[in-house]
Amino acid sequence: MRISKLLLPTLREDPADAEVISHKLLVRAGLIQKVAVGIFNYLPLGCRVIRKVENIIRAEMNRAGAQEILMPAVVPAELWRESGRWHKYGKELLRFKDRKDAEYCLGPTHEEVVTALARAFVHSYKQLPLNLYQIQTKFRDELRPRFGLMRGREFIMKDAYSFHADEASLDAEYQNMRETYCRIFEACGLRYKIVEADSGNIGGSVSQEFMVLAENGEDALLSCAQCSYSANVEAAVSAPLGYAQGRPLDSPNKKTTLETAPGVREISTPDKRTIEEVSAFLKTPPENLLKTLIYYYKSNEREDHVVIVLRGCDQLNEVKLKNYLQADIVLPAEDSAVREITGVEPGFCGPVGLKKARVISDELVKTISGGVTGANKKDTHLLNVVPGRDFELKETADLRLAQAGEKCPHCGAPLEAVRGIEVGHIFKLGTKYSEAMQATYLDQSGAARPFIMGCYGIGVGRTAAAAVEQHFDASGIIWPPALAPYQCVVIPANIREPEQAAAAEKIYQELLAGGAEVLLDDREERIGVKLKDMELVGITSRVVVGKALSEGKVEFRWRAAKDNELLPVAAAAQTVLARLRA
Ligand code: ATP
Ligand code: MG
Numbered sequence: 001m002r003i004s005k006l007l008l009p010t011l012r013e014d015p016a017d018a019e020v021i022s023h024k025l026l027v028r029a030g031l032i033q034k035v036a037v038g039i040f041n042y043l044p045l046g047c048r049v050i051r052k053v054e055n056i057i058r059a060e061m062n063r064a065g066a067q068e069i070l071m072p073a074v075v076p077a078e079l080w081r082e083s084g085r086w087h088k089y090g091k092e093l094l095r096f097k098d099r100k101d102a103e104y105c106l107g108p109t110h111e112e113v114v115t116a117l118a119r120a121f122v123h124s125y126k127q128l129p130l131n132l133y134q135i136q137t138k139f140r141d142e143l144r145p146r147f148g149l150m151r152g153r154e155f156i157m158k159d160a161y162s163f164h165a166d167e168a169s170l171d172a173e174y175q176n177m178r179e180t181y182c183r184i185f186e187a188c189g190l191r192y193k194i195v196e197a198d199s200g201n202i203g204g205s206v207s208q209e210f211m212v213l214a215e216n217g218e219d220a221l222l223s224c225a226q227c228s229y230s231a232n233v234e235a236a237v238s239a240p241l242g243y244a245q246g247r248p249l250d251s252p253n254k255k256t257t258l259e260t261a262p263g264v265r266e267i268s269t270p271d272k273r274t275i276e277e278v279s280a281f282l283k284t285p286p287e288n289l290l291k292t293l294i295y296y297y298k299s300n301e302r303e304d305h306v307v308i309v310l311r312g313c314d315q316l317n318e319v320k321l322k323n324y325l326q327a328d329i330v331l332p333a334e335d336s337a338v339r340e341i342t343g344v345e346p347g348f349c350g351p352v353g354l355k356k357a358r359v360i361s362d363e364l365v366k367t368i369s370g371g372v373t374g375a376n377k378k379d380t381h382l383l384n385v386v387p388g389r390d391f392e393l394k395e396t397a398d399l400r401l402a403q404a405g406e407k408c409p410h411c412g413a414p415l416e417a418v419r420g421i422e423v424g425h426i427f428k429l430g431t432k433y434s435e436a437m438q439a440t441y442l443d444q445s446g447a448a449r450p451f452i453m454g455c456y457g458i459g460v461g462r463t464a465a466a467a468v469e470q471h472f473d474a475s476g477i478i479w480p481p482a483l484a485p486y487q488c489v490v491i492p493a494n495i496r497e498p499e500q501a502a503a504a505e506k507i508y509q510e511l512l513a514g515g516a517e518v519l520l521d522d523r524e525e526r527i528g529v530k531l532k533d534m535e536l537v538g539i540t541s542r543v544v545v546g547k548a549l550s551e552g553k554v555e556f557r558w559r560a561a562k563d564n565e566l567l568p569v570a571a572a573a574q575t576v577l578a579r580l581r582a
Contacts, residue, residue: 001486003521007044009033010533020216022468023148025477029537031485038145039155039346040461045485049464050156052483054135056187057158057458064180066131066160071113073137077103079112082263084300088328092140108165111433111455114161118451120437123161125165128451129173133160135460150421151218151460156460162565163434165443165454174206174428175547177456181210183425184458189480190467193420195221196231200320206428210458212466220531221422222402224411232422234319236402237409261370262384264352270379273347275312278381282372286312290365290373290385291507292349294338297327298369305333305341309361309387311368314400324360324397338496342376351391361387362399367459421466422459429453478560487580489519491534493527495548503569506546507554510573516580535559541580 009030017034018024019392026032031046042050058068077095080086085093086105094106107113114132121356122130135158145153160177164170178194185192190212197209209232211221223230231237231332272281279286289312296305306325308316322330335346339356342349350373351359365387375382404417434440434450443449471478481487488511492504501522508520519539521530534542544555544564554572555564567575 005524012418020147022465048485050362053460053463060180060184066133069132070134071110075107083112093220108140115433115437115439128165129169131162151467152535158458160456162454162554170452193344196235200237209422210424212423214469217421221418221420222415223418224408227411229408229410264382268379274574275522288371290371294333296333297325298329299327307357309365315438317401320399344376348374361415422457423463473544479538481540486539487517488520488541489534489539490543500545507573512578
């Protein structure tokens with residue numbers, strides 16, 4: 001391809017709305033263009049990168065025995081009603097009506113469609129197992145679309161769904177997909193980790209995420225320095241009682257505590273609402289404070305409010321709360337609900353005296369003896385609060401976010417905090433969808449049984465963005481070679497110099513003939529501008545035809561390297577071809 005003909009709108013400035021490096025560089029290098037919030041055009045070079053990711057995925061999925069299909073973007077509400085998700089799925093599901101008033105959504109994921117597909121065509125255990133995948137555009141009306149391709153509203157996903165007659169077959173396919181994903185992300189040239197994950201909205205029991213390690217990653221992970229345990233903090237099991245932040249806590253000796261602890265008393269805390277404010281004002285560490293949160297939740301059966309109590313130094317893990325309550329939605333309560341339940345505005349709430357409310361305490365709350373909590377009275381807190389004495393510990397659960405320094409649940413070594421970008425996710429779904437949608441097959445004895453299912457997703461655009469987050473320098477992107485839009489660019493320093501132009505053209509043609517993906521920078525730009533552009537875009541290697549041509553030489557350089565190497569002009573193309581193949 002001749003760059004004079006290529007649509008390559010590179011920019012010198014970062015786009016104003018870009019926060020992370022991949023968003024900045026993908027826009028500046030002319031790979032993507034914003035059309036609306038979270039919705040992008042893929043320009044010629046961006047499209048090539050996307051196709052490369054897709055082709056790596058496609059090759060490995062085919063090799064693993066999965067079959068490619070293509071399902072629609074527009075999905076009838078009826079299928080989502082069958083699974084029960086039409087109402088459960090939040091506002092991310094873009095619902096709309098056609099001219100006949102029939103309801104539809106834009107598919108954010110395709111369990112419903114594929115389950116209906118299997119129901120129509122797979123009737124016997126003899127047709128199982130089956131793994132169907134697609135590479136297709138999804139739409140999710142994300143609350144906070146940002147970071148360019150990393151969290152878009154419209155994005156390309158590879159989603160695969162497997163169907164099985166028994167758990168053993170699902171286990172085998174899950175393992176097969178896990179290995180396939182490892183091959184895919186290795187082929188993409190990415191450093192990644194497999195972490196334990198929460199199964200979230202999709203349901204099911206076992207799930208793992210593939211995380212590309214990057215400072216800007218949206219996901220917080222805890223990773224054991226000694227063994228292979230890594231988990232999304234959303235899913236990380238907190239260390240068992242007795243260990244917190246890597247050091248043993250004295251086990252609470254309730255007897256002595258109760259006998260010796262003074263009774264509860266009020267203390268005036270004007271305008272001191274947050275843990276930090278109260279802790280500083282009363283000169284007591286956050287470990288000694290009881291944090292009280294009021295949450296709203298909604299599930300199939302009910303919607304209600306709960307009071308959550310945690311140590312002041314801990315954060316609530318909403319995913320754990322959601323799982324504990326078996327809720328579809330959990331949200332911090334509105335101020336009006338807080339007032340109704342506690343009689344006071346947020347900031348001064350506490351569990352003492354809340355007779356009617358359902359109070360759930362994190363399991364470490366009972367390690368506090370003589371703590372501080374809101375008094376359910378404006379500008380007032382309570383001192384000397386003993387959980388179990390001054391309020392009931394009827395329900396306790398592991399509700400806090402696990403933290404760096406806590407002990408690994410497998411080997412006891414301290415966990416480290418790292419950040420990652422979730423590029424892939426594998427789940428064991430079980431019979432959640434097949435049961436709800438009555439998708440069954442006949443087993444060997446002729447009995448109808450629901451399919452046992454697995455599902456496996458990869459974000460295609462997010463994978464490309466993650467590659468940039470891991471591979472860049474001050475000049476621009478350094479694509480892993482497998483994802484680079486082109487492998488080589490031939491740059492005549494001055495296209496108006498007939499000798500340079502002719503030599504560059506000849507090398508370009510030879511590279512093309514040798515099967516390389518190659519660009520010719522035939523623009524009438526200064527050499528500095530051309531080099532800058534190609535460094536920004538991240539083309540894997542370059543051949544500059546410039547001054548050295550008078551000595552029969554051209555300059556070769558890898559994008560990732562600092563120094564030029566002189567190659568004899570006659571052998572240049574063959575040498576470059578050999579290196580690109582190596
Ligand atoms: P996240 O927690 O990041 O929202 P998710 O758990 O909702 O992800 P899945 O439903 O498992 O994601 O989707 C499969 C894959 O699709 C993810 O691993 C991710 O790579 C990609 N993906 C999900 N949401 C987006 C998005 N908004 N933009 C780009 N890629 C996405
Ligand atoms: Mg999501």
